[in-house]
Amino acid sequence: xxxxxxxxxxxxxxxxxxxxxxxxxxxxxxxxxxxxxxxxxxxxxxxxxxxxxxxxxxxxxxxxxxxxxx
Numbered sequence: 001x002x003x004x005x006x007x008x009x010x011x012x013x014x015x016x017x018x019x020x021x022x023x024x025x026x027x028x029x030x031x032x033x034x035x036x037x038x039x040x041x042x043x044x045x046x047x048x049x050x051x052x053x054x055x056x057x058x059x060x061x062x063x064x065x066x067x068x069x070x
Contacts (some may be wrong), residue, residue, distance in 0.1 A: 017024070
């Protein structure tokens with residue numbers, strides 16, 4: 001009996017999601033757009049900072065000294 005209830009719920013839930021998928025996707029897209037824009041802006045800012053920092057860095061084959069901290 002429990003298995004039948006589970007299967008009925010599974011089929012009902014899957015059918016509901018399939019029926020309303022366009023509405024669900026549109027709502028998620030609308031609500032997450034500002035979050036995705038902020039994340040993209042942050043990634044661009046980080047990439048610019050890294051590129052700016054690497055411009056003054058020594059070539060990769062140049063040995064560098066690592067200072068010991070006592």
